Structures are given as structure tokens and as C-alpha cells.
Amino acid sequence: MRVELHHVVKRYGKLAALAGVDLDLASGTRIALIGPNGSGKTTLTRAVMGLVEHDGEIRLDGRAGAAARAALAPRIAYVPQIAPQMAATVGDLVRTVAGVRGLAPRAIVDVAAALGLEVATVKDRAFRGLSGGMKQKLLIALALGARPDLIILDEPTASLDAEARARFVELERELLAGATVILCSHRLDELRAMVHRVVALADGKIVHDGAADAYVTGHTHSIFELLVGDVAANDAAATWLATEGFARTAGGWWSRAVDHDAKMRLLPEAMTVLGPALRDVVVRDLDRVTVAGEVAS
Numbered sequence: 001m002r003v004e005l006h007h008v009v010k011r012y013g014k015l016a017a018l019a020g021v022d023l024d025l026a027s028g029t030r031i032a033l034i035g036p037n038g039s040g041k042t043t044l045t046r047a048v049m050g051l052v053e054h055d056g057e058i059r060l061d062g063r064a065g066a067a068a069r070a071a072l073a074p075r076i077a078y079v080p081q082i083a084p085q086m087a088a089t090v091g092d093l094v095r096t097v098a099g100v101r102g103l104a105p106r107a108i109v110d111v112a113a114a115l116g117l118e119v120a121t122v123k124d125r126a127f128r129g130l131s132g133g134m135k136q137k138l139l140i141a142l143a144l145g146a147r148p149d150l151i152i153l154d155e156p157t158a159s160l161d162a163e164a165r166a167r168f169v170e171l172e173r174e175l176l177a178g179a180t181v182i183l184c185s186h187r188l189d190e191l192r193a194m195v196h197r198v199v200a201l202a203d204g205k206i207v208h209d210g211a212a213d214a215y216v217t218g219h220t221h222s223i224f225e226l227l228v229g230d231v232a233a234n235d236a237a238a239t240w241l242a243t244e245g246f247a248r249t250a251g252g253w254w255s256r257a258v259d260h261d262a263k264m265r266l267l268p269e270a271m272t273v274l275g276p277a278l279r280d281v282v283v284r285d286l287d288r289v290t291v292a293g294e295v296a297s
């Protein structure tokens with residue numbers, strides 16, 4: 001499904017949550033929407049879903065307006081950042097969504113099972129009483145099970161463990177090949193596997209729009225660790241480590257966070273300056289892409 005935003009503005013009082021966003025996603029385009037907290041990612045996704053009033057125009061497959069949106073709804077799925085507080089039981093929810101979507105409940109139940117949620121064991125529980133991880137698994141299953149042509153995923157795996165996240169990425173690729181995807185996530189594993197374009201927001205405006213590969217490489221931070229022998233007796237080593245901002249950790253290891261450029265520069269320098277005192281080097285990528293205004297975590 002094609003998604004077009006033409007100068008979309010959303011104000012909350014004086015604050016412009018979206019300050020004039022233009023975006024044109026051809027059918028089958030997969031983007032990650034990133035940016036610091038409060039930059040407008042959720043507002044943009046909710047506007048595309050028709051959940052917030054706004055100025056400007058949003059067209060889906062070339063059509064704007066409520067009637068068009070209603071007609072296209074069966075082909076659209078949404079995993080919200082904050083799970084709705086639904087009192088319905090899990091069983092009722094699965095049956096209702098399957099009914100409305102014209103699916104066999106199996107289509108949903110199987111996706112949930114692949115994520116590690118057995119619907120049968122929680123079918124009589126109220127959705128709102130589930131744990132955060134269970135809610136997220138069910139919302140993903142309800143969305144992916146419908147095999148939509150447009151899917152909007154707003155930080156869909158924030159409450160999932162590493163295994164469920166990996167299964168989610170696999171399932172998404174398997175079930176939604178060809179779909180238009182808008183994914184709000186800074187997770188490297190998801191960006192690398194699921195999208196080919198990164199759109200960055202800041203203060204409600206698009207500040208970057210480009211290929212995912214280059215962006216991910218440029219904004220991946222790593223932890224750079226050096227095992228250095230006998231620093232106390234080695235002035236050159238001690239001075240270099242201090243100047244470069246390394247902090248002593250345990251057992252002779254020194255550590256600091258680095259971006260891509262620093263990573264490429266520091267290794268040869270460490271070898272030259274530290275020489276034989278350099279006993280070991282470890283570089284670990286952090287699992288999130290960092291963006292301006294955000295601290296690596």
C-alpha cells in the first residue's frame with residue numbers, strides 16, 4: 001500500500017508534535033522511524049492510522065478521507081506503543097479480530113505460539129491483566145496474522161526478550177513480504193533485518209531520510225575494551241588511555257563507548273601506543289542505534 005503525507009501538522013496547544021511532515025512511501029517500502037523521545041514518531045504513526053486529527057493530508061493508495069480509510073482498513077494493521085486497556089478476554093479478542101478480518105483464529109494463534117504465547121492457556125484471562133510481554137506478543141499476532149499490506153509497528157518489541165524478538169523478526173519477514181512497513185525502533189537487529197530506509201524525526205520534522213545500511217553503520221555505538229598490562233609502570237600508556245577517555249574496569253581492562261569513526265581510529269592507535277602492553281581487545285556493538293539527543297543504553 002502506498003502512503004503519502006503532504007505537509008502534515010499536528011499541534012497540541014503551542015507544541016507542534018508534527019511540524020510539517022512530507023513523506024512518500026511507495027507500496028512495499030520498509031522504513032524505520034527513529035528519533036529522540038518526544039520527536040513525534042508515535043504521533044506520526046497515529047496520524048497515518050487516522051487516530052489523530054491533523055492539518056495537511058494523508059493518502060493511502062492515493063485516497064484520503066474517512067470513507068477511503070474505512071474501505072482500506074482490512075488491509076492495515078497496527079501495533080501501538082501503549083497497549084489498549086481492553087477488558088475483553090484473550091479468547092474473545094482473537095475470535096473477534098479473526099471474525100472482522102475474515103481469518104481463521106489459527107492464523108493468529110499460530111503466530112502467538114511462534115512468539116512463545118500459547119493462546120489456549122490464557123484464553124479466559126482479560127487482555128488488560130496480561131504481562132507486558134504477553135500483551136505485546138498477542139498484539140503482534142493479531143497484526144501479523146492478518147497479513148496486511150500496510151503495517152505500523154510502534155516499538156513492538158520493547159517488552160520482549162531476545163528470543164521472542166528474533167522470532168518476531170523472522171515471522172515478520174515470512175508473513176509480510178511485500179507489505180509497506182513503518183517500524184518505530186532503534187534496535188539494530190530489527191533495523192538490519194526489517195527495513196531498507198531510515199527516516200529520522202526531531203521536533204516533529206524529518207531531519208534525515210536515507211538508506212538504512214549507511215545510517216546504521218554511522219550511528220552504531222560500540223564498547224571498546226582493552227586489556228593492558230602494567231599501566232602503572234607505563235607513562236605513555238597511562239597518558240594515552242586517560243586522554244582518549246578510557247575508564248578502568250576490572251582485571252586490567254579499560255573501556256569506553258565509541259562511534260564508528262572512533263572505533264576505526266582507536267585500534268591502530270592502541271597497537272602503536274601500547275605495543276606489547278596491549279594483551280587483548282574486545283569490541284561489542286551496542287544493540288541500539290543511537291540518535292541525537294539520546295543516550296546509548
Ligand SMILES: Nc1ncnc2c1ncn2[C@@H]1O[C@H](COP(=O)(O)OP(=O)(O)O)[C@@H](O)[C@H]1O
Binds near residue numbers: 012038040
Ligand atoms: N495527547 C497528547 N497531548 C499533548 N501532547 C502530546 C500528546 N501526544 C503527544 N504529545 C506530545 O507530542 C510530542 C511528540 O510525542 P510522540 O509522538 O509521542 O513522540 P515519540 O513517539 O517520538 O516519543 C511530545 O512532546 C509529546 O509530549
Ligand SMILES: [Mg+2]
Binds near residue numbers: 041042043081
Ligand atoms: Mg513513541
